[in-house]
Amino acid sequence: MREVRIRDTLSGELRTLDPRAEVGIYACGPTVYSRIHIGNARPFVVFSLLARFLRSEGYEAKLVVNVTDINDKIYDAARAAGEPSAPFAEKMTSAYLGDTGRLGLGRPDAEPLATETIDAIVALIADLVESGHAYESGGDVYFRVRSFDGYGKLSNRRTEDMDQGEEAGSASLKEDPLDFALWKAHKEGEDTSWESPWGPGRPGWHIECSAMAEAELGPAFAIHGGGSDLVFPHHENEIAQSEGAGRPFARVWMHNGMIETDTEKMSKSEGNIFQLSEALDRYGREAVVDYLISGHYRQPLAFGPEQMEQAVARVGRLRNFFREHPVEGEPGEAPSEHSPARGSGEAAAGESGEAPSERSPARGPREASWEQQRGRSSETSPDPRVTQRSEAFRDALADDFNTPRAMAEVFELVTEANRGDVPGAPKAVRWMLSILGLDSVAEAEGGAGEEAERLLAERQEARAAQDYERADQIRDRLAELGWEVRDAADGARLVPRG
Ligand SMILES: [Zn+2]
Numbered sequence: 403m404r405e406v407r408i409r410d411t412l413s414g415e416l417r418t419l420d421p422r423a424e425v426g427i428y429a430c431g432p433t434v435y436s437r438i439h440i441g442n443a444r445p446f447v448v449f450s451l452l453a454r455f456l457r458s459e460g461y462e463a464k465l466v467v468n469v470t471d472i473n474d475k476i477y478d479a480a481r482a483a484g485e486p487s488a489p490f491a492e493k494m495t496s497a498y499l500g501d502t503g504r505l506g507l508g509r510p511d512a513e514p515l516a517t518e519t520i521d522a523i524v525a526l527i528a529d530l531v532e533s534g535h536a537y538e539s540g541g542d543v544y545f546r547v548r549s550f551d552g553y554g555k556l557s558n559r560r561t562e563d564m565d566q567g568e569e570a571g572s573a574s575l576k577e578d579p580l581d582f583a584l585w586k587a588h589k590e591g592e593d594t595s596w597e598s599p600w601g602p603g604r605p606g607w608h609i610e611c612s613a614m615a616e617a618e619l620g621p622a623f624a625i626h627g628g629g630s631d632l633v634f635p636h637h638e639n640e641i642a643q644s645e646g647a648g649r650p651f652a653r654v655w656m657h658n659g660m661i662e663t664d665t666e667k668m669s670k671s672e673g674n675i676f677q678l679s680e681a682l683d684r685y686g687r688e689a690v691v692d693y694l695i696s697g698h699y700r701q702p703l704a705f706g707p708e709q710m711e712q713a714v715a716r717v718g719r720l721r722n723f724f725r726e727h728p729v730e731g732e733p734g735e736a737p738s739e740h741s742p743a744r745g746s747g748e749a750a751a752g753e754s755g756e757a758p759s760e761r762s763p764a765r766g767p768r769e770a771s772w773e774q775q776r777g778r779s780s781e782t783s784p785d786p787r788v789t790q791r792s793e794a795f796r797d798a799l800a801d802d803f804n805t806p807r808a809m810a811e812v813f814e815l816v817t818e819a820n821r822g823d824v825p826g827a828p829k830a831v832r833w834m835l836s837i838l839g840l841d842s843v844a845e846a847e848g849g850a851g852e853e854a855e856r857l858l859a860e861r862q863e864a865r866a867a868q869d870y871e872r873a874d875q876i877r878d879r880l881a882e883l884g885w886e887v888r889d890a891a892d893g894a895r896l897v898p899r900g
Pocket of ligand 1: 429430431611636
């Protein structure tokens with residue numbers, strides 16, 4: 403089994419994942435107070451693909467991405483929209499599921515909601531109160547930061563630079579300004595609350611994640627992920643809560659860099675593309691996914707129309723490659739139907755040798771191993787360059803999930819195959835792309851058919867009339883028919899959904 407190493411924010415070191423244990427990954431998901439933007443999509447894509455890569459290498463992986471559906475921002479946004487907060491949060495949660503669903507990467511294994519984890523949250527707070535790490539004050543409960551020795555070890559901040567960013571009103575209730583809220587008493591004007599030993603109220607944001615991570619992955623798990631903006635205070639506080647309560651918690655802390663965009667420079671219509679659904683409408687899912695993995699996950703990533711056009715061009719290059727070198731067979735076939743008999747000479751002859759033949763039924767059909775895909779055909783054995791590039795691709799991902807280096811290997815092989823015949827290259831390229839959720843570029847584009855074309859024309863009319871609700875309905879209908887609408891400067895076109 404290939405050794406996979408991830409840079410740990412806490413120690414600053416590369417940590418090797420334990421191949422014998424399940425790799426539990428908890429990634430902080432969005433607070434659902436508006437439609438999500440491309441910055442929220444980055445951790446979703448990075449951690450979804452990391453889990454997919456680990457499975458392709460034979461690891462057991464479980465990905466948990468939570469939804470924060472209790473939060474001050476939700477109360478504020480619901481009030482501004484003139485709606486009750488609970489249905490408002492539900493509506494935004496389904497918009498989030500729809501928007502991320504369009505990325506075509508499947509769902510995480512678990513997507514817990516804060517509102518459905520209240521019992522576990524209350525139990526964890528009660529443990530902390532009992533052990534003296536937390537105290538009740540005026541119906542609120544606060545974490546006593548100075549009671550936890552390791553506080554600050556993740557973010558390496560001096561205490562004077564620590565601002566919990568909590569509302570000024572809570573200051574008088576705290577023993578120490580450093581303390582942060584675990585439970586907030588119900589306030590006038592808040593239209594939801596839950597019962598607790600400290601009276602009606604709602605949990606703080608940080609404790610939600612400590613409780614949801616433990617509920618899904620147990621008290622010790624492999625990777626805790628999220629955006630680098632969450633290191634302080636969110637993740638620092640998660641460590642204090644969970645370790646303070648005697649849980650070992652995450653072994654590796656993995657943070658993605660921020661998406662950097664100059665919204666002032668972008669024109670008004672361009673500014674919309676920062677919203678994930680708009681970026682998907684305009685550039686298509688492959689370009690959005692390609693863009694999001696075009697930089698190393700730890701680095702900041704510049705975002706704007708220029709970067710998106712570059713991604714569109716790269717995807718176009720891959721699509722052209724498969725037009726020239728079509729790959730037989732349906733990429734969507736279940737691998738189990740076609741995998742070579744386990745232990746047969748054919749399977750054992752795979753150069754990489756270690757790719758898994760165990761497939762869980764939950765796994766996506768596109769994740770057949772290279773050996774399995776190759777085993778389906780009776781083509782001549784692949785060119786050594788194919789094996790080299792495939793190995794280098796896997797090495798890059800195993801080395802702190804270096805997606806730009808992995809994609810560079812894909813494009814090197816594309817270039818080599820375009821220059822001359824490289825047996826096995828198209829299949830290998832498609833397999834590599836399947837690990838990164840991009841193998842749909844290998845699908846042949848056919849005519850869309852009468853109904854789809856008619857709907858597309860109708861959608862154009864709706865958009866021209868600025869009836870965006872109707873336009874969205876038609877887009878969803880087309881999606882049901884298997885078509886994705888791509889808006890470009892020269893009009894909209896239909897491409898098969900990935
Ligand atoms: Zn979190």
